[in-house]
Amino acid sequence: MKKQLITLILLAFSVSAFAQEWSFGAKLGMGSYNMLELKNFQRYRVRQNVLPLKTTESYPVSPIYSAELALKNILYLDKMGVFYTFNSTGSRSTVSDYSGRIDLDAIVNGNQLGLSFLKNFYQQNNFSTGAYLEASYLFSSLKGKDYIAITSPIKITEEETYLFHSKGAGTELGIAATYRLSSLNFQLNLGYLHDFPGKLYPEGTKDQWLAVENSEVRTAWSGFRMGLQVAYIIEPKKKLYEDQYAGN
Structure with a gap:
């Protein structure tokens, strides 16, 4: 029954697609991240080291890259589509002097794949404003690297890396303002993402x-x-064709 329902939805989506406008968009944005537990984990790593490491980066605001393929004016929505988003941020704690250097790095990447929905509540000419909702599957990876370099009295370099993966979900709700110029849409959005993360498992187990x-x-x-x-x-x-005939 579940498979039949999914098949019917996909069939209805594909049939309606012939009479609808499509859009393909790329988005560049900025994101802030909670990462409270990872920040605590970095503090724990620093405490385990006898040297006075200083945290110079702690999961700061960073760029977000996204691509979307969508149908316009479908059902009661102004836009519905599928999207992919890449997020990345990290942390670094370090100490260095004449005798060497120690870096404790952590880089976390997030890949989102999901559905997007947009409903406009105000429209005048080519300008519109509304609300959007995104629901996504979220796959994350955490890569840690411990780097030690001793330059005196002898040169020694050691590096240890570890990798963790997790699966989760996320929902983003916000407002969007759109301006259409010929065959291009310019959309500015502001929202809040709430994620539901899973456990971070070591690679392979x-x-x-x-x-x-x-x-x-x-x-x-x-x-x-x-x-x-x-x-x-x-x-x-x-x-x-209708536009061409109207022009003639």
């Missing part, structure tokens, strides 16, 4: 997971999102 002092460590992509999307509008052939 699920028998263990990342924890500090009996407390699980998870990613936390939750935070504010702001971005600008530029989308190219692909009109149906029927409408193109």
